[in-house]
Structures are given as C-alpha cells and as structure tokens.
Amino acid sequence: MTGGNGDSTGSAGYGCPLPRASFSAIRLGHGSGGKLTNQLIRDLFLPHLSGPTLSRLEDAAEVEFARERLAITTDSYVVSPIFFPGGDIGSLAVHGTINDLAMKGARPLYLTASFILEEGLSMDDLERVVKSLGSSAEECAIEVVACDTKVVNKGAADKMFINTAGIGVIEIEDPPASDRAREGDVIIVSGEIGLHGMAIMCAREGLELEAEIESDSAPLYELAAAIFDTGLEIHCLRDLTRGGLASALIELAESSKVGVELDEERIPVAERVKAACEILGLDPLYVACEGRLVAFVPENDAEEVLIAMQGNGNGGRAAIIGKVTAEHPGKVVLRSRIGGRRHVDRLSGDQLPRIC
Amino acid sequence: MTGGNGDSTGSAGYGCPLPRASFSAIRLGHGSGGKLTNQLIRDLFLPHLSGPTLSRLEDAAEVEFARERLAITTDSYVVSPIFFPGGDIGSLAVHGTINDLAMKGARPLYLTASFILEEGLSMDDLERVVKSLGSSAEECAIEVVACDTKVVNKGAADKMFINTAGIGVIEIEDPPASDRAREGDVIIVSGEIGLHGMAIMCAREGLELEAEIESDSAPLYELAAAIFDTGLEIHCLRDLTRGGLASALIELAESSKVGVELDEERIPVAERVKAACEILGLDPLYVACEGRLVAFVPENDAEEVLIAMQGNGNGGRAAIIGKVTAEHPGKVVLRSRIGGRRHVDRLSGDQLPRIC
Numbered sequence: 008m009t010g011g012n013g014d015s016t017g018s019a020g021y022g023c024p025l026p027r028a029s030f031s032a033i034r035l036g037h038g039s040g041g042k043l044t045n046q047l048i049r050d051l052f053l054p055h056l057s058g059p060t061l062s063r064l065e066d067a068a069e070v071e072f073a074r075e076r077l078a079i080t081t082d083s084y085v086v087s088p089i090f091f092p093g094g095d096i097g098s099l100a101v102h103g104t105i106n107d108l109a110m111k112g113a114r115p116l117y118l119t120a121s122f123i124l125e126e127g128l129s130m131d132d133l134e135r136v137v138k139s140l141g142s143s144a145e146e147c148a149i150e151v152v153a154c155d156t157k158v159v160n161k162g163a164a165d166k167m168f169i170n171t172a173g174i175g176v177i178e179i180e181d182p183p184a185s186d187r188a189r190e191g192d193v194i195i196v197s198g199e200i201g202l203h204g205m206a207i208m209c210a211r212e213g214l215e216l217e218a219e220i221e222s223d224s225a226p227l228y229e230l231a232a233a234i235f236d237t238g239l240e241i242h243c244l245r246d247l248t249r250g251g252l253a254s255a256l257i258e259l260a261e262s263s264k265v266g267v268e269l270d271e272e273r274i275p276v277a278e279r280v281k282a283a284c285e286i287l288g289l290d291p292l293y294v295a296c297e298g299r300l301v302a303f304v305p306e307n308d309a310e311e312v313l314i315a316m317q318g319n320g321n322g323g324r325a326a327i328i329g330k331v332t333a334e335h336p337g338k339v340v341l342r343s344r345i346g347g348r349r350h351v352d353r354l355s356g357d358q359l360p361r362i363c
Numbered sequence: 364m365t366g367g368n369g370d371s372t373g374s375a376g377y378g379c380p381l382p383r384a385s386f387s388a389i390r391l392g393h394g395s396g397g398k399l400t401n402q403l404i405r406d407l408f409l410p411h412l413s414g415p416t417l418s419r420l421e422d423a424a425e426v427e428f429a430r431e432r433l434a435i436t437t438d439s440y441v442v443s444p445i446f447f448p449g450g451d452i453g454s455l456a457v458h459g460t461i462n463d464l465a466m467k468g469a470r471p472l473y474l475t476a477s478f479i480l481e482e483g484l485s486m487d488d489l490e491r492v493v494k495s496l497g498s499s500a501e502e503c504a505i506e507v508v509a510c511d512t513k514v515v516n517k518g519a520a521d522k523m524f525i526n527t528a529g530i531g532v533i534e535i536e537d538p539p540a541s542d543r544a545r546e547g548d549v550i551i552v553s554g555e556i557g558l559h560g561m562a563i564m565c566a567r568e569g570l571e572l573e574a575e576i577e578s579d580s581a582p583l584y585e586l587a588a589a590i591f592d593t594g595l596e597i598h599c600l601r602d603l604t605r606g607g608l609a610s611a612l613i614e615l616a617e618s619s620k621v622g623v624e625l626d627e628e629r630i631p632v633a634e635r636v637k638a639a640c641e642i643l644g645l646d647p648l649y650v651a652c653e654g655r656l657v658a659f660v661p662e663n664d665a666e667e668v669l670i671a672m673q674g675n676g677n678g679g680r681a682a683i684i685g686k687v688t689a690e691h692p693g694k695v696v697l698r699s700r701i702g703g704r705r706h707v708d709r710l711s712g713d714q715l716p717r718i719c
Contacts (some may be wrong), residue, residue, distance in 0.1 A: 033484040038514025051490055052510060053498035053703040056476070068508035073429035081475035081509045083526060087519075101600040117426060118438035119528045120412070123479070126390040135409055137574060141411035152424035153437045153528070154408060158394025159717055163443075163521035170439060172509070172528030174473045176428070342594070361515055 014306050041247030055348025066107040076188030078113035078178040083170045087361040091210045095220030096169055097140030102226050102297055104145045104173035106246040109231035113181040115149040120171050122156045125164040147226045179235050182284035183244040188263035192242055193309035195302045196314055198324040200252050204294035204362050209283055218279045221272035225298030228323045237315050247296040248363055253351050255301055256339045267339040269329035274302040295362045396605030397710025422463040433467035434534040439526045443717040447566045449578030451523055453496030458582050458653055459530035461503045461603040465587035468538040469531030473506040476527050478512045482522040503582045513519050535591050539600040544619035548598055548687035549665035551658045553672055554680040557636040560650035560718050565639055574635045579653030586677045593671050599659035603652040604719055609707050612695045623695040625685035650712050651718045
C-alpha cells in the first residue's frame with residue numbers, strides 16, 4: 008500500500024511475481040487479464056472474499072442446490088466502442104455469460120442484466136443495445152429474469168456499462184476444471200484467434216485495413232455441447248477472452264501444475280489479424296477472442312473431439328495446437344516456425360484496455 | 364426517438380404519463396426511481412427483454428428449479444461518495460441484494476460481485492470496500508461465489524461501481540408480491556425514513572448539521588424472517604430504496620390496483636432528516652432508505668406483525684402509517700397534520716442522483 012510503481016519488486020509466490028504493495032493505485036493493466044489482474048485478484052480480492060467456491064477461480068462457480076449442480080457466473084462489460092463490427096456491448100454481454108456457463112458443461116437458464124448509463128447517452132443507442140441483448144438472449148434460450156438501471160452524471164461513466172450474471176444447470180457428470188490438465192493431453196483451439204480484440208482496436212483507433220476485421224463474438228453453448236456429446240473425457244475447457252490464448256493457457260498450466268507446449272505454426276491466425284497486430288505492435292497470442300475456446304483432451308480422444316468441433320459452425324477451423332507436458336510446470340512454451348522455443352509469459356502491461 | 368424534451372407530452376397510459384419519445388437522450392432522472400425510470404423500463408427495456416418473469420417487476424425474480432423456488436435479483440451500485448456515514452458502496456451492495464431477496468421471503472444463498480474500477484483509484488480505498496463487502500456478506504451468511512473486475516481509463520468512470528446478483532431460496536409458502544395488496548390492509552413501515560439518502564446528500568454537499576446523519580443501510584433478512592415467523596399472511600413487503608417511501612407505495616398501489624392512504628403524522632422521520640431536507644429543499648417521502656421496509660398486512664394481523672417487527676433490532680421504531688382503500692386505485696394520498704389531503708405523485712425530476 009506504500010509508494011513505488013516498480014514492475015518486479017519482491018515476490019508473492021507462484022504466478023504472482025508482483026506484490027500488491029508495488030502499486031498504490033489501480034492501473035489500466037489491472038484490467039488486462041494478465042499479471043496485474045492475477046495479482047489484484049489473489050492479493051486483494053480473495054483474502055476478503057474467501058470461500059470454498061470463489062477460490063477455485065473458474066469461469067463459473069459450481070454450487071450444489073436441491074441435489075442439482077448450478078453454475079453461476081458474473082461479468083461486467085465496459086467495451087469501447089459500444090458498437091463494433093460483428094457485435095455490440097449487448098450481444099457481447101450475453102455471449103460472454105453463455106460461454107462461461109458452457110465451459111462448465113452447464114445449460115444456460117437465467118440471466119440478470121444491469122445497466123449503468125451515462126447522462127446524455129442517446130436513447131437510440133440504448134435501445135439498439137437493449138434490443139441486441141434481448142435477441143441474443145432469446146437465441147441462446149436464456150431467460151432475462153432480473154434487470155436494473157442506474158444513471159450517472161455526464162462524465163462519470165463512458166456511455167454505458169453492462170453487468171450480467173448467468174445461472175445454468177450442470178448436466179454432465181464430470182465437468183472440465185482448470186486443474187484437470189494431465190501430461191499427454193492434446194490442446195485444441197476452436198478457430199482463428201484474435202478477431203474480437205483486433206476488431207475493437209481497429210474500430211477504436213480508426214484503423215482502416217483492406218479487409219475489415221469482424222469480432223468472433225458468438226455463443227459457444229452448442230459447440231461445447233458437441234464436444235460433451237462425444238461422451239469423452241474433457242479435462243479442461245476454457246473460452247478465450249481478456250488476455251487471449253496465452254493468458255488462458257498460462258492459467259490452466261498454473262492451476263494444473265503442468266507444462267504447455269505450443270506449435271506456433273499450427274495456431275490459426277487470420278492474415279488480416281496478423282497485419283493489424285503488426286501495425287499496432289501487438290502479439291495475437293494475447294489478443295482477446297469472444298467466440299473461441301481451448302479444449303484439453305487425452306491424446307487418444309483428440310481426433311474425435313477435433314472432428315466433433317469441426318462439425319459445429321463455431322468450430323469449423325478447429326485445430327490441434329499443442330500438448331501438455333510434465334516439464335516446466337506452470338509455464339507455457341512456444342515452438343516457433345523456425346524451431347526456436349520461447350517462454351510465453353503473462354501480459355505485463357496495459358496492452359488492450361476495455362476490450363470486453 | 365425523435366426530438367423534444369417536453370415533460371408532459373401525450374400519454375403512455377397507466378402510471379406512465381411520459382412517452383419515451385419525449386426524450387432523445389438519457390437524463391439523470393431516468394435513474395431516480397421515479398417517473399422517468401418507470402417509463403424507461405416499461406417503454407424501452409421490457410419490450411426487448413420480454414419474459415414471464417421479468418415483466419412482474421418484483422424486487423427479485425421467482426423461478427422454479429428442481430422443484431424448489433429460487434429468487435434472483437441484480438443491482439448496480441454507483442453511489443457517490445463511495446464512503447459515507449454508516450456504510451460504503453461495498454456494504455451497501457450486499458445489503459441491497461440481501462434485502463431484495465428477503466422481500467420475497469428468500470433465504471440468501473449466493474452472491475456475485477463485479478467491480479468496475481477507474482484507473483487511478485487508490486488501492487487503499489479499493490481494499491477498504493472489498494473488505495467491507497466481504498465482511499457484510501459473511502455477516503449475512505451469503506457466499507460470494509463469483510467475482511469480476513474491469514478497469515476503465517481515468518475519467519471513464521467515477522472511482523468505482525459495483526454490481527451484485529443474489530440468489531436465494533424461497534422458503535415460505537405464499538411469498539408477498541406487489542399485486543397482492545387488498546382493501547383494508549394496514550401499512551407498516553419498519554422505522555424512520557430518509558436516513559440513507561440524507562446521509563449521502565450531506566456527505567456529498569459537505570452539509571454540516573449539529574447531529575450527523577448516518578445511513579440506515581442494513582440487511583433486513585432477519586427482520587423479514589421475524590415477520591414471516593408470525594405465520595400470518597403478508598400481502599406485500601418492499602424495501603425502500605431509490606425514490607423512498609413514496610415511490611415504493613405508488614408501485615404497490617399501481618401493481619395491486621388499490622389506493623393507499625397515509626397519515627403524515629404517523630410517518631417516522633428523524634428531526635435531523637427533516638432539517639436537512641428543508642435546507643436542501645427535499646421531501647423526506649422521496650428520500651432513499653437502505654434499511655427500511657413496508658409491510659402490507661390484513662387489518663386483524665397488523666398489531667401482531669407490528670410487535671414482531673418492533674422486537675427486531677432493525678424494526679425497533681416500526682409504526683403503522685396508513686391503509687389500503689378501494690378508492691383512487693393506483694394512487695397514494697397523504698393526510699397531512701392539519702387535515703389536508705394531497706396526492707403523492709411519482710418523482711418527476713432529477714432530485715437525488717447516485718444515492719445507491
């Protein structure tokens with residue numbers, strides 16, 4: 008709590024090299040999904056909000072109720088701009104919630120939606136967003152059961168923020184969990200990475216490319232169902248959001264205490280995303296997706312899961328991108344096109360604020 | 364959607380005299396809990412988020428799951444300042460959620476908490492709020508199961524906003540509902556009104572009174588349990604938040620299609636609240652509470668419910684303040700100290716922004 012903004016003082020242990028004490032105020036990087044976010048959650052939030060469920064740090068909490076298992080999740084959406092190619096803050100809020108539930112093998116049931124509106128927001132824009140949220144919820148067969156609206160004075164918020172909470176029922180026996188990755192598991196990504204983040208960045212920066220980048224924002228409930236319908240054991244399933252593919256894999260490697268090895272040339276990245284990333288100096292590995300997931304499955308089942316994913320509209324370009332090793336536990340290593348190997352670290356800076 | 368900012372053009376029917384079309388942009392009054400809020404919800408939100416549950420517009424939604432009844436609620440908290448006499452945005456968020464559940468006769472089970480933080484927010488302030496939220500949740504025996512943090516750039520939010528969703532299980536047979544008020548019902552308020560709103564306004568405006576006003580923010584689960592434990596039929600139960608006692612009673616009168624008659628001199632208002640309201644030109648009837656409720660009960664049961672309420676720490680100053688009539692359905696009428704009668708209308712302006 009005292010002074011200093013150093014980036015690497017002391018150590019708070021595993022996956023948490025920056026002690027909270029190194030910052031006296033919130034920085035944009037605390038929202039990046041990288042190192043600072045991780046540190047903030049572990050050092051400031053968890054100690055005060057301790058409980059058996061929250062400390063598992065899954066996309067959705069699993070609780071037992073009336074002999075059924077409920078999945079519960081929450082997210083706030085602060086994306087800027089609120090409209091972007093391929094979606095808007097309303098559809099994004101629904102997709103994000105649906106996906107967090109789907110990663111736990113939960114069928115979505117109920118959604119809450121709460122709006123923080125800035126004085127002066129155009130009523131047309133608000134209606135467009137609410138309509139989009141409503142129709143996305145309907146498509147995903149999740150019922151909006153509770154809603155709230157607050158208004159703050161001009162300048163006290165940026166247009167609008169949405170918070171959602173989602174409740175689903177877990178219908179599979181043995182849901183994936185972040186600590187279930189095992190040596191030998193094969194890692195499958197459901198499609199091209201980085202589209203959402205680059206769509207937002209291009210819209211925000213006014214970057215005009217030859218081919219417009221559209222967000223991949225999509226509900227992944229059906230893709231997840233296709234995966235579970237194989238009846239095979241799925242060790243980990245995670246949607247790629249803030250911090251992109253890299254951050255998701257690092258979290259899974261840390262939770263499972265295993266190593267992850269990626270083949271750079273097998274990771275699907277669209278040419279236009281590569282081009283935009285180069286212009287903006289970004290690494291696609293860290294760029295957010297909102298319609299992609301990674302699955303960790305035993306090697307013998309990988310082909311079958313891959314085919315199941317490719318048979319779904321949102322998994323058409325699914326690809327095997329790496330494997331789980333016993334070496335370097337908690338770390339992700341990338342084998343580059345030219346054969347080099349590099350350690351993929353958590354995002355340390357303020358790379359991509361307000362992407363979701 | 365087209366032009367104009369007129370305050371009384373046309374009519375959208377019952378309880379909704381201002382058509383959405385009269386505003387092209389969000390105003391602070393849309394968050395006041397009064398006329399504009401009501402209009403925004405009915406004209407813009409409900410048409411796009413239609414569903415059997417949401418359209419009941421209760422404090423908490425009731426859904427059936429695994430042959431049990433769940434209560435689900437959500438609220439965003441944008442109170443300014445974030446620390447105030449008697450509480451802070453963290454404790455307020457817990458109490459507000461607990462109270463929405465309690466009003467449906469639900470036992471609180473699970474809480475989600477999502478934080479929107481402004482770049483530059485002091486880490487000390489954040490920790491103080493998270494600690495307060497955590498300890499309030501613990502006191503109320505509700506488990507924080509899911510959490511989220513977003514950071515926005517400086518100037519894109521005002522310090523911090525919190526969103527919560529709450530899930531509880533409804534354990535009473537016949538929960539109160541806003542449409543269950545009946546002619547002859549007696550109206551009981553659980554204590555002095557206006558403390559929360561005036562605590563906030565004094566803190567915000569730097570108003571120094573002889574006696575400091577502390578917020579009444581408190582969890583009402585035990586008070587509600589004491590009421591239900593009488594085994595008597597409770598027609599309506601509502602906590603008084605945005606828009607105060609007046610707005611809550613108007614909503615109940617409208618939903619139940621009954622009239623409400625209040626005795627001004629029986630409504631408990633602390634002298635220091637009266638004094639502050641006079642200075643700021645406010646009517647205590649519309650000032651938010653965060654630890655008060657009103658109960659509508661059949662006349663013959665009123666005394667017993669009143670005694671049960673007075674036996675609880677949060678109901679010590681409970682008082683009978685009025686009754687339900689068949690006359691003037693949908694309207695609230697106040698009998699003043701000197702015998703006059705006046706119609707209590709919905710709040711029409713931007714009276715008290717960011718009170719919760």
